[in-house]
Amino acid sequence: RKEVEQDPGPFNVPEGATVAFNCTYSNSASQSFFWYRQDCRKEPKLLMSVYSSGNEDGRFTAQLNRASQYISLLIRDSKLSDSATYLCVVNDNNDMRFGAGTRLTVKP
């Protein structure tokens, strides 16, 4: 079983749609969680950290469910510029584990 699992997609959605990604992790002792965004042929960039209480940054909402060991990312009112691959990242004993990524394409 992979340590961090994501639905690879692709998710193809129209502009303005709401889209949600989930990610599950295997180590219940994992300490911190992040969502990174990676554009085609570019480096990953931090999108947001994920806190136990859930957190929001504009159109983006991240949630953590420790009991079920999953993390989610919700994007509201999606824009063309949101098209990218979204990587779920779990800090596992000072070792950052990346999911394979979920590809999102937002279409006009």
Next chain:
Amino acid sequence: DAGVIQSPRHEVTEMGQEVTLRCKPISGHNSLFWYRQTMMRGLELLIYFNNNVPIDDSGMPEDRFSAKMPNASFSTLKIQPSEPRDSAVYFCASSFGSSGGTDTQYFGPGTRLTVL
């Protein structure tokens, strides 16, 4: 402020040759990470340094791979001898903090390595 700098951006070499990838972390950051990304395996941590000291190299695939950090502003990842299966994008990332994994990591643009 300049971000993480990596060189070269692209490298094409023949099997058996030595390859050296270079990284300059963000000034003031004290943790540095080397990752490899392929379609098959995604993004994998190879090794990370904290205050120039290797902390965890369990991700280094085999003895052909070695990494050094002689000072706070420079690191190298060397593959000798290189093999076609080493073809990948190699990212360097840096962060500020003592935990190594919980602080925000900033990635360089990557080196795209092709071994023929």
